[in-house]
């Protein structure tokens with residue numbers, strides 16, 4: 028950074044005089060040097076050669092806004108160090124994310140959990156992979172705390188907790204699917220950057236196909252752990268209605284994870300899964316057949332505002348309402364398709380109403396996924412009242428009641444989800 032010690036001259040558009048150079052090294056620790064003084068020499072119009080001792084010899088073209096000298100900033104060394112550490116941590120996390128997905132895809136974590144402790148050679152042999160890649164991968168995993176390393180034996184292993192987070196797809200702590208979500212959603216980045224300029228949306232259907240599987244994998248463990256045991260029992264009268272045999276619509280069902288879990292938990296009920304994305308509905312149909320619930324589950328390609336208007340006892344939206352482009356219109360249609368004493372259960376990301384209360388790791392992940400996938404999805408549709416994944420209870424209540432519901436409450440919650448009950 029360069030700082031002019033004498034004033035900019037508007038008459039000559041010229042920086043004259045001495046400059047003070049500030050230098051710092053963000054990687055090796057921060058060294059701030061402000062004592063380097065150099066002479067600014069004029070060269071043809073609007074260009075100046077600034078010779079700075081030990082820093083650089085640069086040509087500054089003052090007609091180019093990118094070359095303009097920034098006003099002097101006073102840097103707090105400790106805070107700067109913290110920001111550098113945060114960024115370094117995040118660069119590590121970003122580079123680490125595809126390696127988690129590779130470890131998940133190739134069964135490296137699973138094999139470590141089942142057959143560990145293993146050396147890199149042992150893991151490569153067990154998984155039919157190349158040892159040199161596996162060795163580097165293991166070291167990156169150990170550096171991030173994802174894998175445990177014993178230097179005495181040069182072997183790697185997973186603790187039960189690491190296994191729950193990285194291997195056990197039925198654990199509510201399972202996170203490998205979330206890496207797949209983040210990585211597959213990020214593939215839209217060039218199109219999204221353009222959408223930032225134009226304000227256009229990017230449809231759910233435009234994403235890499237991996238996102239649809241990843242979404243299913245990341246949310247299913249939460250639904251499996253909570254749906255029948257906690258969430259539905261927390262609703263007024265729904266459990267008994269479904270036990271007796273109710274009519275259910277699961278709107279924005281994606282690959283149908285929640286639809287199938289509902290059918291399994293309540294075999295007397297019939298469940299219709301609805302999603303506008305045809306490829307997701309095809310996958311959902313296949314999964315329902317494999318799960319043996321096709322006799323009481325069917326799927327419909329339709330939007331939340333257009334699905335078949337039969338009278339349902341229970342409508343659900345799992346991590347889908349905030350993706351809809353006209354949430355008030357969707358709420359109104361859901362209201363129309365419910366019986367008078369029916370219930371709509373909204374499963375949403377856990378969030379507070381005030382932005383400042385969401386500025387934490389959960390909020391960061393959710394706002395980021397929301398920027399990559401949820402918000403562009405809603406903007407690709409009607410784009411009215413775009414909620415985003417961290418809308419918070421007050422905003423959701425407002426939209427739901429604007430859609431015609433008179434009763435709304437938070438019925439249950441987990442660290443990741445808020446579950447709302449809406450009644451006509």
Ligand SMILES: C[S@@+](CC[C@H](N)C(=O)[O-])C[C@H]1O[C@@H](n2cnc3c(N)ncnc32)[C@H](O)[C@@H]1O
Nearest residue numbers: 231279280281302303304330331345347350351
């Ligand atoms: C984040 S995914 C969640 C999928 C599924 N509920 C789950 O939890 O695994 C959101 C889903 O909402 C669907 N969706 C978005 N807008 C919709 C709309 N207006 N009508 C119906 N489905 C919609 C998308 O196609 C996508 O499958």
